[in-house]
Amino acid sequence: MTDQSYNFAYLDEQTKRMIRRAILKGIAVPGYQVPFASREMPMPYGWGTGGVQVTAACLVPEDRLKVIDQGADDTTNAVSIRKFFARTAGVATTERTDEATVIQTRHRIPETPLTPDQILVYQVPIPEPLRFLEPRESETRKMHELEEYGLMHVKLYEDIARHGQIATSYAYPVRVEGRYVMDPSPIPKFDNPKLSGCPAIQLFGAGREQRIYALPPWTEVVSLDFDDHPFEASKAAHDCDLCGAGHSYLDEVITDDQGTRMFVCSDTDFCAGRREAGHQGRLWASQPEAAE
Amino acid sequence: MYVAVKGGERAIDNAHDWLAQERRGDPAVPELSVAQIREQMKLAVNRVMAEGSLYDPDLAALAIKQAQGDLIEAVFLIRAYRTTLPRFAASRPVETADMVVDRRISATFKDLPGGQVLGPTFDYTHRLLDFTLMAEAEGCDTGPEQGTPEPAIPVPHVTQFLNRDGLIEEAPHSDDPPPDLTREPLELPADRALRLQAITRGDEGFILSMAYSTQRGYGRTHAFVGELRIGKVAVTVDIPELGFAVEIGEINLTECETVNQFKGSRTEPPQFTRGYGLVFGQSERKSIAMSLVDRALRWNELGEDFTGSPAQDEEFVLSHCDNIQATGFLEHIKLPHYVDFQAELELVRRLRSEAQSQQEAAE
Amino acid sequence: MTVMENISALNTPLLQVDGLTKRYGARIGCADVSFDLWPGEVLGIVGESGSGKSTLLSCLAGHQTPDLGRVRYEDRDVLAMAETERRRLSRTDWAYVHQNPRDWLRMGVSAGGNVGERLMAIGGRHYGQIRETATDWLGRVEIASDRIDDRPSAFSGGMQQRLQIARNLVTSPRLVFMDEPTGGLDVSVQARLLDLLRGLVRDLGLSVIIVTHDLAVVRLLAHRLMVMKSGRVVEQGLTDQVLDDPQHAYTQLLVSSVLQV
Numbered sequence: 001m002t003d004q005s006y007n008f009a010y011l012d013e014q015t016k017r018m019i020r021r022a023i024l025k026g027i028a029v030p031g032y033q034v035p036f037a038s039r040e041m042p043m044p045y046g047w048g049t050g051g052v053q054v055t056a057a058c059l060v061p062e063d064r065l066k067v068i069d070q071g072a073d074d075t076t077n078a079v080s081i082r083k084f085f086a087r088t089a090g091v092a093t094t095e096r097t098d099e100a101t102v103i104q105t106r107h108r109i110p111e112t113p114l115t116p117d118q119i120l121v122y123q124v125p126i127p128e129p130l131r132f133l134e135p136r137e138s139e140t141r142k143m144h145e146l147e148e149y150g151l152m153h154v155k156l157y158e159d160i161a162r163h164g165q166i167a168t169s170y171a172y173p174v175r176v177e178g179r180y181v182m183d184p185s186p187i188p189k190f191d192n193p194k195l196s197g198c199p200a201i202q203l204f205g206a207g208r209e210q211r212i213y214a215l216p217p218w219t220e221v222v223s224l225d226f227d228d229h230p231f232e233a234s235k236a237a238h239d240c241d242l243c244g245a246g247h248s249y250l251d252e253v254i255t256d257d258q259g260t261r262m263f264v265c266s267d268t269d270f271c272a273g274r275r276e277a278g279h280q281g282r283l284w285a286s287q288p289e290a291a292e
Numbered sequence: 293m294y295v296a297v298k299g300g301e302r303a304i305d306n307a308h309d310w311l312a313q314e315r316r317g318d319p320a321v322p323e324l325s326v327a328q329i330r331e332q333m334k335l336a337v338n339r340v341m342a343e344g345s346l347y348d349p350d351l352a353a354l355a356i357k358q359a360q361g362d363l364i365e366a367v368f369l370i371r372a373y374r375t376t377l378p379r380f381a382a383s384r385p386v387e388t389a390d391m392v393v394d395r396r397i398s399a400t401f402k403d404l405p406g407g408q409v410l411g412p413t414f415d416y417t418h419r420l421l422d423f424t425l426m427a428e429a430e431g432c433d434t435g436p437e438q439g440t441p442e443p444a445i446p447v448p449h450v451t452q453f454l455n456r457d458g459l460i461e462e463a464p465h466s467d468d469p470p471p472d473l474t475r476e477p478l479e480l481p482a483d484r485a486l487r488l489q490a491i492t493r494g495d496e497g498f499i500l501s502m503a504y505s506t507q508r509g510y511g512r513t514h515a516f517v518g519e520l521r522i523g524k525v526a527v528t529v530d531i532p533e534l535g536f537a538v539e540i541g542e543i544n545l546t547e548c549e550t551v552n553q554f555k556g557s558r559t560e561p562p563q564f565t566r567g568y569g570l571v572f573g574q575s576e577r578k579s580i581a582m583s584l585v586d587r588a589l590r591w592n593e594l595g596e597d598f599t600g601s602p603a604q605d606e607e608f609v610l611s612h613c614d615n616i617q618a619t620g621f622l623e624h625i626k627l628p629h630y631v632d633f634q635a636e637l638e639l640v641r642r643l644r645s646e647a648q649s650q651q652e653a654a655e
Numbered sequence: 656m657t658v659m660e661n662i663s664a665l666n667t668p669l670l671q672v673d674g675l676t677k678r679y680g681a682r683i684g685c686a687d688v689s690f691d692l693w694p695g696e697v698l699g700i701v702g703e704s705g706s707g708k709s710t711l712l713s714c715l716a717g718h719q720t721p722d723l724g725r726v727r728y729e730d731r732d733v734l735a736m737a738e739t740e741r742r743r744l745s746r747t748d749w750a751y752v753h754q755n756p757r758d759w760l761r762m763g764v765s766a767g768g769n770v771g772e773r774l775m776a777i778g779g780r781h782y783g784q785i786r787e788t789a790t791d792w793l794g795r796v797e798i799a800s801d802r803i804d805d806r807p808s809a810f811s812g813g814m815q816q817r818l819q820i821a822r823n824l825v826t827s828p829r830l831v832f833m834d835e836p837t838g839g840l841d842v843s844v845q846a847r848l849l850d851l852l853r854g855l856v857r858d859l860g861l862s863v864i865i866v867t868h869d870l871a872v873v874r875l876l877a878h879r880l881m882v883m884k885s886g887r888v889v890e891q892g893l894t895d896q897v898l899d900d901p902q903h904a905y906t907q908l909l910v911s912s913v914l915q916v
Contacts (some may be wrong), residue, residue, distance in 0.1 A: 003829065012378075035477035039375045039474075040371040040372050046622075069628060071631060083301070138481065138637075147739075150746075150773065150776025153776075157782065158768050161786075165642075165643075166485075170636070188631055189632070218625060218865055226785075237366055249634075264629055266630065266634075
């Protein structure tokens with residue numbers, strides 16, 4: 001049931017127009033951070049207000065919305081945001097990646113390949129990839145303007161000099177179409193390759209920092225690296241203990257006081273889909289009832 | 293065993309029910325009414341209005357009740373409500389020179405036209421717990437001695453007197469519409485109007501600490517409270533259909549103007565400079581702090597040195613003064629971060645195993 | 656480069672400065688300065704503090720905008736250049752060695768990272784090669800290669816200055832601005848640094864504009880000398896000529912060391 005006391009998808013139409021203009025500009029200049037007049041939302045800053053505003057500006061009544069946090073549909077914040085839109089927009093919701101037209105995500109890209117008629121909306125805490133090298137906004141904007149990205153590689157150089165490899169495991173910086181260096185939001189670097197050449201529209205919203213940026217379909221996105229230390233999309237060296245997938249990103253779950261662990265797909269829909277199709281992991285066959 | 297988090301929806305609903313119970317407290321104790329909060333927790337209401345940027349004592353009192361007295365949470369409720377409100381018109385600038393003052397003091401002149409008016413203030417009270425308040429048997433005090441009400445006399449701004457002699461910098465009138473922080477993204481560098489806007493809705497504690505730091509030497513500005521006034525001003529709005537402005541109501545404001553030392557520069561003769569604070573309601577501490585921070589941020593336009601002090605640093609102050617942004621981002625770290633943490637875990641394991649195998653190879 | 660281009664390059668000054676003037680309100684920073692700098696030439700600018708020599712240098716490098724005059728680098732108008740182009744120039748063809756290395760090094764980044772930054776800024780993407788080049792440059796400025804992963808905060812003042820030089824010269828610039836590069840160092844450290852600089856300038860064929868108040872520095876390094884006083888050039892010529900046979904009264908004062916600058 002739609003809550004009639006609010007406009008469709010909560011935001012008023014003027015605000016949505018303003019956000020759509022920012023989105024269009026972001027799509028026109030891939031990877032460029034477009035300032036936008038982020039509104040105060042009924043959820044706290046840092047809890048997905050940017051993503052929620054972008055989703056609100058994109059939604060139409062025919063949409064089918066999926067919301068994930070850490071890859072899962074049933075984590076508390078995903079539930080909260082899904083409910084918010086079910087209430088204020090009355091759109092259909094789904095947990096199935098392939099059924100969704102709009103997917104709002106925090107920290108993951110779904111394992112199931114996206115399609116040209118989908119929009120993936122990322123929640124972004126700190127949109128500025130240079131922020132921890134240079135705290136000043138006025139300076140980082142200038143660095144983007146002048147393509148002064150040497151410092152970014154200095155950081156990677158220092159990693160290799162100290163650790164023998166690039167010690168960034170999530171929010172791994174990328175270069176978009178050879179121009180802007182972009183923060184892909186805190187997705188694990190395992191997900192970085194999915195950013196590039198993606199048929200879906202990818203939109204990034206940072207509410208507190210008042211920035212929107214975008215990757216139009218089929219954009220080339222390259223993870224920063226060195227020729228002799230190439231980027232590597234790493235994950236835990238295990239298969240999913242439930243569905244047996246060997247190529248999906250895994251959550252590590254501690255199962256008892258002795259510190260016994262199991263590894264399961266962080267993408268819950270992907271994992272469930274595989275099990276429905278008859279795939280079985282190490283622990284699934286023995287205890288199917290434990291997972292409801 | 294499969295233990296990943298499930299049933300989030302029900303857990304959330306239950307948590308919210310419990311929260312509602314906690315808010316109510318012991319049902320044997322009578323429920324607090326919004327009117328009671330509005331009347332008896334006035335300064336809390338003022339703070340919520342100021343930082344929520346919405347002048348509505350009833351809603352602010354409601355927010356305080358709903359937030360169980362957590363003022364930042366109450367500000368958040370007000371802010372979230374405020375963004376949904378349509379905008380019918382922008383008022384004319386309020387005329388604080390015409391304020392009907394409850395309180396008006398100057399630290400720079402012993403006596404002055406309009407007089408020193410102490411008003412309702414904690415100043416000079418002894419901070420002793422008043423146990424009679426606990427007895428809940430407040431006598432029906434008749435209030436302060438009321439002489440025959442004096443006709444409202446004009447209370448000119450103190451800085452006007454200094455201005456007449458050219459002793460203080462001009463504050464020229466401007467009819468430029470100020471930028472609107474809640475409708476446009478904050479872009480730096482900001483002009484003074486935008487800075488003031490950000491500070492007046494900024495967190496009182498943050499602004500206070502920034503102001504305090506300037507007094508202790510981190511961006512010192514040698515401030516005197518030229519004048520502090522609290523009282524009612526009329527809000528007027530132009531009605532295009534009528535062709536003139538009508539008064540739509542009154543609001544309580546606190547205004548502070550500081551007079552600051554200034555040595556003069558190559559182009560300017562020595563004269564005093566100004567810091568300015570204007571806050572909703574009776575918010576004395578905030579308005580004084582605001583004027584100190586305003587003055588500290590003006591180093592550039594006055595040709596002073598940047599000493600690297602936080603209170604001089606516009607980007608630092610404006611990016612961090614908003615408690616709704618701050619508390620949201622601070623508290624978001626309690627949201628799940630399994631995925632990022634897992635990525636870090638893998639990395640640390642790999643680095644450790646490589647370090648170990650190198651060590652073994654060396655031995 | 657063809658032979659003809661080679662010859663024409665030798666026939667054109669690298670930097671042409673014409674009528675450069677910078678004021679601070681009513682005060683003169685520098686006034687009506689003109690000179691040409693030829694490829695491979697080292698020009699010394701001397702004068703007491705406040706003479707305008709540092710203002711001049713920062714106007715030339717584009718750090719400050721002069722009020723009047725023209726600066727041309729290889730027939731390109733430096734003052735009319737877009738910021739992007741000027742910055743690109745300043746991390747490829749140009750270099751700037753400051754008096755205080757601590758302000759211009761990245762103190763939280765290793766020596767290797769400091770030297771490698773310019774390489775990465777212009778597109779260097781091979782870690783091994785960057786590291787090799789950094790090692791080579793540390794050697795050239797006499798810093799032991801096993802210090803490559805140490806941060807400059809662990810270095811002595813002289814080492815920090817040498818590191819700054821390596822960091823600047825690693826991209827083989829053609830024009831180097833130096834602002835009191837030996838200032839603030841002990842005399843023995845200064846001598847070693849001067850020796851090093853002289854070798855580098857000669858080996859790399861650098862063109863240099865060096866600002867200093869120390870006549871010993873210019874006697875050792877500079878081919879040509881400009882003497883500045885109160886923002887104006889009072890005398891210029893070949894270094895030996897100016898120092899051995901000063902014409903202007905102020906230069907005579909400088910040279911006779913009566914004036915302690």
